[in-house]
Amino acid sequence: xxxxxxLEAKLTRTFDTIYIEKEAQDYELTKKIISQFTKSQxxxxxxxxxxxxRNRQDFRQQKLSPxxxxxxxxxxxxxxxxxxxxxxxxxYFFYNAMALNCLYDCSYCYLQGMFNSAxxxxxxxxxxxxxxxxxxxxELGSLYLSISYDTDLLAIEHLTGFCAKWIELCQxxxxxxxESRTKSVNFNSIKELEPTDNFIxxxxxxxxxxxxxxxxxxxxLISKIKAIKNAQARGWKVRICFDPLLVQxxxxxxxxxxxxxxxxxxxxxxxxxxxxxxxxxxxxxxKKIKKSRPNDALFAYPYEKINGIISYSAxxxxxxxxxxxxxxxxxxxxxxxxxx
Amino acid sequence: xxxxxxxxxxxxxxxxxxxxxxxxxxxxxFELYRNDEFTLIISGxxxxxxxxxxxxxxxxxxxxxxxxxxxxxxxFGLAGGxxxxxxxxxxxxxxxxxxATDSNxxxxxxxxNDLTPAVLTTxxxxxxxxxxxELTNTLVDMEASAFFQTANKFLAIHQIHVIKILIDHLTxxxxxxxxxxxxxxxxxxxxxxxxxxxxKAPILKELxxxxxxxxxxxxxxxxxxxxxxxxxxxxYDLIAQYHTMTNLLFTDFIRTYHYKLxxxxxxxxxxxxxxxxxxxIEIGKHLGS
Numbered sequence: 042x043x044x045x046x047x048l049e050a051k052l053t054r055t056f057d058t059i060y061i062e063k064e065a066q067d068y069e070l071t072k073k074i075i076s077q078f079t080k081s082q083x084x085x086x087x088x089x090x091x092x093x094x095r096n097r098q099d100f101r102q103q104k105l106s107p108x109x110x111x112x113x114x115x116x117x118x119x120x121x122x123x124x125x126x127x128x129x130x131x132x133y134f135f136y137n138a139m140a141l142n143c144l145y146d147c148s149y150c151y152l153q154g155m156f157n158s159a160x161x162x163x164x165x166x167x168x169x170x171x172x173x174x175x176x177x178x179x180e181l182g183s184l185y186l187s188i189s190y191d192t193d194l195l196a197i198e199h200l201t202g203f204c205a206k207w208i209e210l211c212q213x214x215x216x217x218x219x220e221s222r223t224k225s226v227n228f229n230s231i232k233e234l235e236p237t238d239n240f241i242x243x244x245x246x247x248x249x250x251x252x253x254x255x256x257x258x259x260x261x262l263i264s265k266i267k268a269i270k271n272a273q274a275r276g277w278k279v280r281i282c283f284d285p286l287l288v289q290x291x292x293x294x295x296x297x298x299x300x301x302x303x304x305x306x307x308x309x310x311x312x313x314x315x316x317x318x319x320x321x322x323x324x325x326x327x328k329k330i331k332k333s334r335p336n337d338a339l340f341a342y343p344y345e346k347i348n349g350i351i352s353y354s355a356x357x358x359x360x361x362x363x364x365x366x367x368x369x370x371x372x373x374x375x376x377x378x379x380x381x
Numbered sequence: 382x383x384x385x386x387x388x389x390x391x392x393x394x395x396x397x398x399x400x401x402x403x404x405x406x407x408x409x410x411f412e413l414y415r416n417d418e419f420t421l422i423i424s425g426x427x428x429x430x431x432x433x434x435x436x437x438x439x440x441x442x443x444x445x446x447x448x449x450x451x452x453x454x455x456x457f458g459l460a461g462g463x464x465x466x467x468x469x470x471x472x473x474x475x476x477x478x479x480x481a482t483d484s485n486x487x488x489x490x491x492x493x494n495d496l497t498p499a500v501l502t503t504x505x506x507x508x509x510x511x512x513x514x515e516l517t518n519t520l521v522d523m524e525a526s527a528f529f530q531t532a533n534k535f536l537a538i539h540q541i542h543v544i545k546i547l548i549d550h551l552t553x554x555x556x557x558x559x560x561x562x563x564x565x566x567x568x569x570x571x572x573x574x575x576x577x578x579x580x581k582a583p584i585l586k587e588l589x590x591x592x593x594x595x596x597x598x599x600x601x602x603x604x605x606x607x608x609x610x611x612x613x614x615x616x617y618d619l620i621a622q623y624h625t626m627t628n629l630l631f632t633d634f635i636r637t638y639h640y641k642l643x644x645x646x647x648x649x650x651x652x653x654x655x656x657x658x659x660x661x662i663e664i665g666k667h668l669g670s
Binding site: 051052053057058060082084086087091092095096097098099102103105106108288289290335336337338339340341342343 | 475476485487489490491492493498500533536537538539578617618619620621622624625626627628
């Protein structure tokens with residue numbers, strides 16, 4: 042018998058299987074999510090870790106057809122902010138993880154080094170996250186929270202409604218500052234909501250080539266800019282992140298083009314600030330990803346390792362950041378609006 | 382290589398014929414049939430037999446030079462099941478529960494197949510409906526949990542599959558061999574289609590002529606300079622950067638670059654360092670732009 046060619050094998054649909062923790066079954070959010078996947082197989086599990094932390098999973102293969110896991114997070118509704126992420130001078134910086142993993146497949150993403158599984162986990166006990174945040178806010182008086190940290194929350198907003206809830210909480214709590222960082226164009230799912238200055242809609246933008254070749258499955262640069270334009274038109278002051286900056290052929294020209302496009306297409310006054318960071322990653326994540334992406338040029342670069350962190354040399358890092366920073370300044374962005 | 386495991390010969394008979402497998406008499410203890418693409422092992426009933434037979438088969442095939450890391454493992458066999466499930470149906474198992482330990486195993490379904498999804502419970506002894514009124518909507522067998530657990534020691538989850546044909550509604554006392562043969566016969570085309578749907582190796586994109594030429598050029602340098610595995614990786618990394626930064630082909634670069642060939646390791650090492658330095662200079666020319 043002749044075997045089928047690998048290239049002929051057809052992938053199953055994204056989320057064709059949904060694993061549901063027994064404890065999560067009765068949550069309203071679980072019902073809402075599964076009602077959107079009527080053709081999917083529902084499989085009952087004891088704990089999300091039974092699927093997510095299995096031995097010998099193949100992240101790259103799973104990315105071809107990711108499954109959805111609905112679980113309950115039992116603790117750790119807030120984590121202290123990581124040194125990998127800028128705190129924007131906020132004294133009390135935290136992040137949370139209402140979902141693990143992301144719909145996109147960016148080559149540089151640290152999640153593929155951090156997790157064994159490419160499947161998406163959504164924690165349906167959302168109230169626990171809100172309550173823990175409000176408790177901490179009451180204790181500290183102010184709080185800066187990144188809600189889209191190990192995931193892209195806006196990209197799954199139509200499933201969860203998490204961003205909408207955070208916006209509501211921000212409206213009620215002026216001392217709570219929340220950032221939701223995204224590469225999605227899913228602004229429509231929250232467009233009817235009243236903008237509030239303490240909920241930061243933040244988009245990561247990369248030059249066209251990076252967006253097309255490296256940020257796999259993400260919407261096009263044009264679509265992202267259009268989504269930001271819509272957000273601005275609704276009165277949102279957005280954040281733009283150039284992070285990670287990557288050394289690619291003609292990177293300087295590419296950023297020049299990107300910034301020029303932003304200047305033409307967007308209202309720069311309605312950009313709250315710009316955040317700039319170059320590629321950096323925990324060494325153990327880096328090693329794991331390099332092994333799973335053996336022919337990926339991004340993981341072939343002669344980076345430096347300092348204190349367990351893989352990054353460009355200090356000189357290269359400075360050149361990348363300063364160049365992009367200067368390009369912004371040259372295009373009329375005040376330096377006070379730029380965070381390095 | 383696709384490695385198929387069955388517990389008893391009647392489960393294997395039609396597959397042996399369909400796949401034109403030959404008995405390998407060198408293999409000890411268990412019945413093993415194979416050709417270049419498929420191996421079929423018959424373990425005997427139960428978890429212990431399954432684990433021993435599968436582990437032994439994998440080691441044996443490794444010894445014959447087969448690449449196990451890109452193989453696929455399939456457990457195929459009869460199963461009982463509760464009344465909601467249909468006798469004669471071919472099921473793809475998405476969840477396996479070991480009744481004795483309460484452990485669960487979940488295969489990863491990455492590629493589409495036409496089989497009906499189901500869950501299964503592995504017991505240590507035949508299951509009579511009267512003694513297990515609590516069971517609902519599940520198949521029942523005596524091997525799958527051990528098969529999965531053993532297979533997962535060697536392979537990634539998406540390379541492991543469990544396929545069952547439902548033979549009765551938990552009335553093993555009525556089991557008839559002829560019925561099994563007949564039911565498999567009815568589903569043999571579906572089984573064949575399933576085996577066809579399995580990727581032979583991890584997905585690799587077909588190489589373009591340029592990529593093929595690049596691959597050959599790199600391999601030639603690795604061979605000429607007798608590079609170690611780690612040196613070869615360094616070369617691959619540098620060439621990946623060279624591609625990204627210059628949009629040029631290594632094949633063109635190496636055509637005009639001459640390196641010294643020698644039987645002496647130190648001379649080759651020196652040539653390799655010079656080659657790396659030259660490539661780095663070319664890459665460096667583009668770093669600032």
